[in-house]
Amino acid sequence: MAKLEDIAKLAKVSSATVSRVFNHHPSISLEVRKRVFSIAREHGYRPRISVKQKNVVVITPYNPVYPVHSCVEMILMALIQEMSRRGFRLEILPENNLERLDSIQFCAAVAIGAEPSSFKDWSDRYVLPLIVMDRDGEDLGPEVFYVRADDAQGMQLAIEHLKVRGCQMVGSIVHGNPGTGNADLRHAGITEALTACKLPAAQSLTCYSGPGTDKYVELIGKLLKQGVDALFCPGGNAGVVSLYAFSLYNRQVPHDISLIASEQTQFSQYSVPPLTTISPDYPAMASATADIIEARIAGTDCPRKTILPYSLIERESVQTP
Secondary structure, eight states: OOOHHHHHHHHTSOHHHHHHHHTTOTTSOHHHHHHHHHHHHHTTOOOOOOTTOOEEEEEEOSSOOTTHHHHHHHHHHHHHHHHHHTTOEEEEEEGGGGGGGGGSOOSEEEEESOOGGGGTTHHHHOSSOEEEESOOOOOOOTTEEEEEEOHHHHHHHHHHHHHHTTOOOEEEEESBOTTSTTHHHHHHHHHHHHHHTTOOOOGGGEEEOBSSSTTHHHHHHHHHHTTOSEEEEOSTTHHHHHHHHHHHTTOOTTTTOEEEEEOOTTTGGGSSSOOEEEEEOHHHHHHHHHHHHHHHHHTOOOOSEEEEOEEEEOOSSSOOO
């Protein structure tokens, strides 16, 4: 197996330079870094991360756009608690300032609320782990990992709960546009769950909201005209918006219609009525992320993708049978 000295000779640089490359020293040019990385991969050389380096960069959206930022905040809070418990230091870096990564030292990066396509060249630029949270994506090289909730299971959990509570026609509004975020996974999961529960699964009963909440009132009106007796709104803060829309249409929750949304820790339990919600296990996601970083530091293998179950938080917005 190749040694550090072998990589230095093949790259035509000193052993000290190779060491600096693998320790992500800011004085090394991108050209040299890419050359060393390429030769190291070709010869199966994978360095261990220095145990002295405990800085983790958390990459967040540049604009605090709600409701996406609500999810980011919940993940970030779980990360802060878990990472500090394990002795890591966090640096928050907006997504529009990624060039700063080339001038700071860190042992890993965590991306929240970012599309995996933004990191296609990660493994060419860094021999450090990147954990993309709350997203699924393609294989982007040996240093990119994914930690997310099981959207298919979460959609099934909500639909089955509505079925057990006596709902017979469920309408759904998936936050976002097709091809973005987790929207397609959730849309497919809802259709599969409706079919498995032998509930109507017409295409018109499950729709996308678009990027914001502007369309919810209109979409809910169209679903009500189809005779739905329950509404499921995964993603974003659609629960609060849906309650407002139902008030405009003179519908009471849960007397006239049942409602399940995604958990928002600052709102869901305080709405009237308190919302039944589904929620990823944010502490478990943070723990899995820290496990990957520690495994990479120790030089041991870890799963490329970690998928964790949702939980259902029962409150008062779903009718009783």
